Amino acid sequence: MAKRNAQDELVFLPLGGSNEIGMNFNLYGYGPPHDRQWIVVDLGITFGDQTTPGVEVILPDPTFIEAHAHRILGIVLTHAHEDHIGAVSRLWPRMKAPLYATPFTAFILREKLREEGLLEEAHITEIPLGGKIKLGPFELDLITLTHSIPEPNGIAIRTPLGTILHTGDWKIDPDPLLGPPTDSDAIRRLGDEGILAMVCDSTNVFVDGHAGSESDVRDALIPLIGGLKGKVAVACFASNVARMDSVIRAAEAAGRRVALVGRSMHRMAAAAKSVGLMADIKAFIPDTEAKQFPGNKILYLCTGSQGEARAALSRIAEGSHPHVSLGQGDACIFSSRVIPGNDIPIRTLQNKLADRGVRLYTERDHPGIHVSGHPCRDELAQMYAWARPQIAVPTHGERRHLLEHAAFARDLQVPQQVTPRNGDMVRLAPGRAEIIEEVPAGRLYVDGGMVTPENGDALRERRHAAFNGVIAVSVVLDGRGQIVSGPQVRTLGLPNDADNSVDDVLDDLADEAEEAVKRMKGANRDDDEAIETAISRSIKKASQRIWGRRPVVETTVLRI
Incomplete structure (x- = not known):
């Protein structure tokens, strides 16, 4: 075990998977604040929904740890679910740290890296079930658990300031059919040695009983x-x-x-x-x-x-x-x-x-034709009885899951509980567990095969267009700025009724656009951008009057 220095701290930092189910991205740091060494546990994705039209895959934003990439000792993967490994092939180039996984997970990961052309560059070290990894001040023991995929692992993370049990995804299945059952003896031994903190799955914290076998x-x-x-x-x-x-x-x-x-x-x-x-x-x-x-x-x-x-x-x-x-x-x-x-x-x-x-x-x-892969309350109580941690750190859940998990841990006599959001850096030791810093944490969207910022212009415009509709206006002007043809107006996604035919509405909008051009004077008639702006403003005002909406307006000015 590495020696402990007076300034050393042990911190936990979720950048995904806390306050949400999915997109797990957990960091553990050790050392003085100005020179921490890091390990990453899992690097997963989540999926788009109705609020992200056109976006199917969402990644955690690694900006914070990317700035410290030279101090990442390794990326350790607990199992092969997409919300735990799905972001590796897209984000690994921003960290370029060694990868560690058990054989089944490594097989899946290689396929993903091959698809991105990274198989030769990104090195994967296969670790056997129950294996050990030494990464700087971190000594990691893999703990065999049961879940809904082969080779799920918890990780005992030993440091000079204490041991963390990171459970990953798990349940207690006495007869999992494929693979061994939960290694409860290993967890009990860790509990006997003393576990500082347990970072634990919260998915089914509201469900009584057991998940089932x-x-x-x-x-x-x-x-x-x-x-x-x-x-x-x-x-x-x-x-x-x-x-x-x-x-x-x-x-x-x-x-x-x-x-x-x-x-x-x-x-x-x-x-x-x-x-x-x-x-x-x-x-x-x-x-x-x-x-x-x-x-x-x-x-x-x-x-x-x-x-x-x-x-x-x-x-x-x-x-x-x-x-x-x-x-x-x-x-x-x-x-x-x-x-x-x-x-x-x-x-x-x-x-x-x-x-x-x-x-x-x-x-x-x-x-009977389905059982969950995550622990219900009786299983959580059993895990806490085996591990007996000093600090409960719920993860893998929405806000209500994390708070309920913390309350449950308190009822189970766990001395301390902390419920971080993504980006909250938790100091686990020395001293009482507390959030000491907030770092940038966000999302990246895979949009049309490209990785884009969460609040990028493309998605914002797409959402706006989806709700408000689109109007396209084109007008042809001569060299003096006089209208030669048009304006022609087309709408997309905007309603009409029996009292307002499509042609009547389009005529009204065309009249508004024409008036906007006629109101322009002098040099403004020579400025295509100014004309486009004036028409767009006029059309938006008219749309607000007609439909109560402000659609996306695209105006094209042609000169002859």
């Missing part, structure tokens, strides 16, 4: 799939390899062969096989050949459980998938939960499937 899901899927007659599709998270395995074995028990539908399914299956999982199942049927099988002899394992527009199941529901179709007498099982915010696209997807005559099975009407 993956073995229970398998027990529910086997009779359900066995009793269906037509073609069967099952939608689940591709990363939940244990669920994939359960579906496959339920299909085989029913005499069905399995076709994977969706790129993520193929990628995760390849990663699982690379570490020895799913070794004894039958070969998958290519979706191009699956239609040759009788309906009661095939099962499609599909991506798209969250209603993603371009995923396999949405294309099947639209009838646009080139190889897979479902219809009357067929069934679709949603072996997944509804992620908050995805309610509308999932409902739309399910309605489209139902309209085709497909019978739907969801966790709402068949609760």
